[in-house]
Amino acid sequence: MLNLWRTANMDKHKTQPRKKKKVRRDLTLINQIMAFFVLTADLFLVLAMLGLTQFSSLSRTLFIRLNLIVLAAALILNFLAMLAVGRRSVSLLKTAMTAAVVIGLISAFGVYVEGRLNVNLGKMMDQGSSQETVGVSFVVLGDDEHAALQSAQDLNGKVFGILDDEQAQQGYQMPKNEIEKLKLKVTYREYSDYTRLLKGLLNKEIDVAALPENYKGMFETNEEIAPELAVLRDVHNFNRTLTIHTEQGSDKDVTKEPFTVLIIGVDDDRSDALMLATVNPGSMTVLLTSIPRDSYVPIACYTNQKSDKINNSRVRGRQCTIDTVKQLLDVDVDFYFESNFHGIIEIVDALGGVIIDNPKEFVGQDSSDERGHQTVWVPQGVNRLNGEQTLAFARERHSYNSGDFQRQSNQQQVIQAILTEAVRLKDVNKALKVLDAAGENVSTNLSMEQMIGLFNLTMKKMNRSYVQNQNVFNVIGARISGVNDRAPNRMSIVRLYQGSIEDNKKAIHRVFNLNSEIDAPKALSFSIDWVYEAPAISKDEYDEKFAPLKQ
Template sequence: MKKLTKHKVAFILTLISILVLFGGVGYFVLSISKLSNVENNLRLIGSIVLGIISLLLFILSIRFLNKFKKIKLSIVIILMLLIGGVGIFAAYNVDKVYGALSKVSDTSGYTTYSSSLVTLKDNEAESIKDIGDSELGILNDTTSYEGNIIPEEVIKEQKLNNKTKEYDSYIAMIDALRDGEINYIFLPTNYTVMFGSMEGYEDIADETKVLLTQTKKVKNEKEESDSTNTKAITEPFTVLLMGVDSDAEGIANGSFNGDSLMVITFNPKTLSTTILSIPRDSYVPIACFSGQRKNKITHAAWKGETCMMNTIENFLDIKIDYYVKINFTGVVQLVDTLGGVEIDVPYNLCEQNSKRQWGSNTIYIEKGLQTLNGEQALAYARNRHPNPGKCSSKWTNYTSNDFIRGEHQQEVVTALLNKFKDVKDLDTVYKLLDTISNNMVTNMSTDQILSLYNVFKDIASKSTGMDDMADVLGIQRLKLNGYDARIYDYGGTNLSLYNYVLYDDSVKAVSDAMKENLGLKKTKVVKSFSFDINTPYEKEVIGADITGTRSLVQLPSFVGETVSYVRSYCSQHGISVTVKGGNGYVLSQSVPSGANVEDVKSITITAGGNTSSSSSSSSSNNNTTSDTTTDDGEDDDISNTVPGTPGSGGEPSTPVTPSGPEESDENKTPDTTE
């Protein structure tokens, strides 16, 4: 009886061990089968070997159980439990990694838009139920999800009988709210970030509150055929890296500010890389704006990543294969998880923290080679001008611009790559995955992300003994050159904004360099070059010094000009003219001076004055500029330049070409997000 009891115990232990073995091995094999394009042969061989070992252990366990060879059976049981346990542990970790990567991957082809009902903070209303029969402000653009479509759905779903009042722009709505013309308006949920960096709207977050927020998931109109394929990334590709500013942690697909735009081309065959930082104020055709109206490229982000990708594709004449969008808050966590990044800071500086706070939260960074923590690295990457109004002279004695900021961002990216290659412990990997999954999103499929494993493996093998990833990847820096212009945003925000107008030849040089790295254009071979042994070699920055014809034509002030002159000028530029009043000199014009003539299809002028242009020059600007004009406070030539002068065909006058873009109107004040 006692012997039988012992056999029963052995039988139960053997059965449990067999279940653990096959369960663990099966779970592991199933998990690694998801790792498409990662060590395919090794995974196949490993699965076969594990299967054979499991089968042998199963046969031996049955044989030893029948013969009740206690010691041998115990050894087999221990082996089965060990292999099964290790399989379960390994499979769990594989699934955890795969799940994090799947969370980062967004190949659904949908964009999530979010709209909020906003009112002034001192309004007694606390929810949509408290608004009574007040008018609701919406955009008159029926294609805008956040400004028109979602608001109309809210009105219908909430069964509201309120009348709506339509506006041409969000800025017009905000101004009407501030002026008391309307009490409730619909804005993109991210409005505090979108508009809080514009001069005059810095305190919008403190002035307003949200009564209701509603989201809508929309299928993208343009679906690229390869955006959801699962092939391995073995061919040259292009990635758009977008730094996103947000009030909270996490990341969404809706409107955002494209404050950091970096286009990277990578050739996995040659391990060569080009990297371009696009100034946020670059004046380019926006793909999703009506008629592809030109504007700051950062405003393309208001329509989502698809609009941004299409915009960059159009003006650079290259295809953007993938995008990676990362929240600035995620950068802080990423750097801290890696233990900081090593940066040689060129000067003392101060900057707001990741939550756009100054005062006791100000970030100070001293000059010199050092390891920056997350907040410091973000401040270094975002800083583009001194902040004398916020910090003492010790921290503001330097010159910077959007190009220098772009260089800093590239330094941080390279420093991060240097730290990534040294990560070895599992705990750090999990922390990185957690940070990335919550603060990053890409249109790469999970399988495509996994395909990068082979690229990183190749890079790691060739980086042995090399500390700087920039040397391993053969990074070629690119730079877009242009000139400053203050342009009235006619049909958009209706503000006079600073823009950086790109030279066509510089854009072409940058585009050609990208195409060469992608294998789309034959590489030019330089057979000879000159150098000075006493001068340190500096690698060429393609596109940096290229200029050309200034193609921008801005509408001049017609005040004081004759009606016949206005008709002649507008005829040359395809603009229809409506005249009110008499036939004397122009008194006012419906479209302010400074607008791009490409955007102006018609103009109404009021005439009848008896003052010529020569005697009214002092009042010309006062009568023709926009009702709302932003000024960056800089004492530079462009702010005082008349965009077009009568008799010159409307060509812009020639301001001094700066070394880089001037401070944007939308980022003038130190306490705003850059």
């Protein structure tokens, strides 16, 4: 009997389930670590939600979904944390900490991406004024007659050449302020532009010329002055940080109203590439009107609006170029988009290159400041070019029979190629690299809302279209034609045909107003064998005679 009782008692103990051991050790430290990870993850989630707000106009539906995902992640994470603390479960504590680390890393990456976007967009956007450091050089002739002029104090009693515009900070205000600071007594002679000022120095009308510190880069393409640059010598150099003012962009709704953007490619403070983009978002039409950089036109900011090459207007400030184009084409310039040539290289390389159709193989100039070194090979035909090759393609003119007019066509092709690659971007890292390049080299007065609106419009049109991405916009190329000539100072210039200017004005008006009248043919015929060619906006030549230029 005793054995039977013992056996039954042992069986009873075997069948009873084991009770889970409660954690008796102190979990205060683990709880504190978990709380730190959870709070950090919550902080990054909140920052991510706040950062998403400014991009909400891209897609309201996507914005709501992302915020719901972020909110759900925060609720689940905090519920797990409270459950782990309440039950004192080590496994739940580990799960909560792992979730906190994963969610924290993902949201931190989102905050990082948003931060880079904001920094680069902030660098690009010009809200009316910006700080720029500019330099001025006091330049003399390097001949024996001026050999004694070795320092700023040696310039006392000399004749100084400056600009005649009291509002010109670099050409008038800075030199005068520096001369007062140096306590020099000098005589001033004023000129309407830097070309005439430098000519005055070479002709010994003045002893000293106050020029921008990069004056050699400015004049190295001037066929008359370039050979004389070697005889010039800097005596004194200084720089100042100035506030540069530019008109704020229009408040137009760029997703509904037609608008214009002046595209400026800057090299050594000159506008070496100049295009007016006329955009109609309703028809998705973009008209690119190229203006020859050597166009000899009245410059809006010069005294009495004296004529000069239009690319020299940028030396006096971006607003001077904008006002000159307004005056030339009699059209409001709603926005500008400016990039230096190094920006083109970096943006194209960040995109992984662009597809270019080059009509002729050539070896051209690279982006270095040392001119004359032909170091970039650009192959003929359709190829993917890197940044240096693309820049050389956009700048080359000597290898083509049509010279500067082919260069204008090349520049339009580069703009289209960059836009085509940009809208195809799906790699986040590549997109961030493109934005980094743009942030350092691009400036525009389009607002954040306007840029997001344009991007959103483009994406919507692409999603509704069965055509390739680059065909969503109907891009039309045009140019103002003219004839090569010489200015009174023997400077190489292009005198624009008035007929070409008028034809381009009409084309811009047609893009703005699709209901405008067009010249319809009196008779209509058709053949199935015809190959359609878009009509030219402007002819290459007009039956116009130019009056001789006066000094």
